[in-house]
Amino acid sequence: MSYRSTNFRMTEERWSETVAFARQLRRFPTGGEADLWNALHARKLAGVRFRRQHPIGPYIADFYAPQFRLVVEVDGPVHEREDCRVRDAARQAALEDNGLLVVRVRTAELETDLEGCLRKIQLALGERWFA
Numbered sequence: 001m002s003y004r005s006t007n008f009r010m011t012e013e014r015w016s017e018t019v020a021f022a023r024q025l026r027r028f029p030t031g032g033e034a035d036l037w038n039a040l041h042a043r044k045l046a047g048v049r050f051r052r053q054h055p056i057g058p059y060i061a062d063f064y065a066p067q068f069r070l071v072v073e074v075d076g077p078v079h080e081r082e083d084c085r086v087r088d089a090a091r092q093a094a095l096e097d098n099g100l101l102v103v104r105v106r107t108a109e110l111e112t113d114l115e116g117c118l119r120k121i122q123l124a125l126g127e128r129w130f131a
């Protein structure tokens with residue numbers, strides 16, 4: 001999905017910056033992101049293709065399943081701060097306004113219950129499949 005296929009308005013320069021930043025994020029994943037990517041890549045979860053650090057408009061989704069328009073966000077401890085909660089809520093609303101479903105998982109959950117997180121993602125995929 002390029003920035004042109006969403007309702008987000010961006011300059012070509014801003015889009016290029018977002019793509020470059022996404023590439024940088026792919027090179028240095030957090031521990032939780034790396035664990036989840038190991039469980040998702042190569043169509044390991046229900047045969048669904050996921051992309052990691054995928055630009056969507058001005059945002060970069062941690063994981064994105066284009067066929068299902070599903071975004072998976074990994075929230076570390078910093079996301080517990082009030083300013084981050086407000087920013088995350090606005091971001092999620094903007095993504096959902098563009099027809100995307102957003103699933104949030106916490107890093108702590110990934111570390112203690114990866115299978116539970118994968119079930120949560122699979123349930124969201126099922127919701128999109130039958131919607």
